[in-house]
Amino acid sequence: MNNEKKKFDLIVIGAGPAGYVAALRASQLGIKNICVVEKDRPGGVCLNWGCIPSKSLIHSAETFDSRKDLEKMGVKIDITGFNFGSVYKQSRKVTDILSRGVAFLLKKNNITLIQKEFKFVSDYELESEDGEKITAEKIIIASGAVPRSIPNVDIDEDLIISSKGALSLTTLPSKVLIVGSGAIGVEFAFIWNSFGVEVHIVEIMENILPMEDEESALLIRNLFEKKGIKIFTKASIDKIEKNGNKSSVSITANDGTKIMEEYEKILIATGRKASTEALGIENTSIQLEKGFIKVNERFMTNVAGIYAIGDVINTLQLAHVGSREGELAAEYISGKKDIHAIDYNFVPKCIYCQPEVASFGFTEKQLKANNVSYRKVNFPYRINGKSVSSESTNGFVKVLYEENKKNILGAHVAGHNATEIIHELLLIKEANIAPQKAGNIIHAHPTLSEMIMESMKMIEGCAVNV
Incomplete structure (x- = not known):
């Protein structure tokens, strides 16, 4: 065994959206001799067992569910040959393509990728299980996150599964219970229900999607229940007993x-x-705080030269947040000036069920709790030409703003393609574009984005289509 340490200028632990982006940005900024260590495949949990394969399943679920539209046209569809295994295989094909893409980018930028699990043996030195040692004066920790369970319940990835277990299924269960109704729970509820699985949701909070706008949550709940999804809110799991290939649950x-x-x-x-x-x-x-790695505003830990980003620190656990933190950490390490920090209050959050939910900023509940005066406009999908013509009229665009009209406090979109159109509202907010100017921008007709224009006109009191 070779005990010689390999010395790098920068080591990044983790090749997920935070880690690989940090390494690529560091390379752009002139940092040489960079090493990324990753125990799994490049792309991390998001690409391999999270955001990406789940969106592939959602796409397949939407396609499968759309057969009902063809049936309205008189088309008879025989689904007896349907095989969920092919849906699973497509989701893995997508992850393979994108994982290879990340590996290519690292290689293109002359970044060393070591696919092993490493752990710290001292502040600046790491070692793998087979004894390989690496060291650097600059280290970025981007090791991500793992599923959280509930008290007295062990995730066995057989009867009781995490999101990874859900993404690994090659056959559909007949009946499932989803504990928790955040983005992951709601997206899988949509997927499984679309494929004909009986779905129940248990949520301890008052509403599903408890971190989202209450009106958005209510819309999704009503539509889910119309589709046959059974939802228990302000409910709890008392006991789970395994009985062969099923589990009995007391709620x-x-x-x-x-x-x-x-x-x-x-x-x-x-x-x-x-x-x-x-x-x-x-x-x-290195110090921890509430289970997270403690960092300052520059993502540096209490140990000089060691940084942490992404889900391993106490910020929003979103891939796009981790990627931006990766860019910033690389910029801080390189000494770049004029760095644009993240305002975590105004990061887009997206949920990809149907209809979709997207938001940034504050909810009405948060503003009321903090005694913040605000006004709001709410433009319904049902009077938008594109929505009506495409039979996707469930939803709304809601904008919360200061009474002086100068500052958007929050935006909430629930409806078809909400995760795409939210970004025009975010651009208006970030670029400080006045509602009058945004409302005067001519939008193509018919488009969903016209609802953004109409919302800005509503703020100015000059909307004609509502």
Whole structure:
């Protein structure tokens, strides 16, 4: 065994959206001899077992569900030959393509990729299980997050599964329970329901999508229930007993009623926690806070030269946030000036069920709780020409703004393609474009983006189509 240490100028732990972007940006800025270590495939959890394969499943679910539109036209469709295994294979094909793309970018930028699990043996030194040692004066930790379970419940990836287990299914269960109704829970509810699975959701909070605008959450709940999804809010799981290939679950409903149900699969979708346990943090001086790596506003830990970004720190656990943090960390390390920091209040959050939900900024509930005066406009999808013509009229565009009209406090879009059109509102906010000017920009007709124009005109009191 060769005990010689390999010395790099920068080591990045993790090749997910935060880590690989940090490495590429560092290379752009002139940092040489960069090493990325990744125990799995390039792209991290998001690309391999999260954001990307789930969107492939959602696309397949939408395609499968759209057969109902053809049936309205008199087309008879025989689905007896349907094989969910082909849906799974397509989702893995997508991840393979994009993972190879990340590996190509790293190679193109002369970045060393070592596909092994490394852990700290001291502040600036890491070692793999087979004894390979690497060191650097600058290290970025981007080890991501892992699924969080609930008390007294072990995720076995058989009967009780995480999102990774859900993405690994090659056959459809007949009946599932989803514990938690954030983005992951709601997206899988949509996927499985679209393929004909009986779906139940248990949420401990008052509403599903508890971090989103209440009006958005109510819209999704009503539409889900119309599709046959059974939803228990302000409810809790009392006990789970495994019985062969199924599990019996005791649920306490919001009125105190005890409910017993049997499920083929139980998806635990109650969030994720920072992945720090396998890093060897105990062998370093790095400080943790509430389970996350503690960093300052420049993403540096308490150890000089060691940075942390992405889901391993206590910011928004979103891939696009991690990527931006990766860019910023590289810029801080390189000494770049005029760095545009992140305002975490105004990051887009997107949920890809149908209809979609997208937002940034504050909700009405948050503004009221903080005694912030605001006004709002709400433009419904049902009077937008493109929405009506494409039979996608469920939804709205809501903008919350200061009474002086100069500042958008929050925007919430629920409806078809919400995750795309939210960005025009964010641009208006970030570029400080006055509602009058934004409303005067001519939008092509018919388009969904006309609703943004109409919302700005509503703020000015001059909308003619509402």
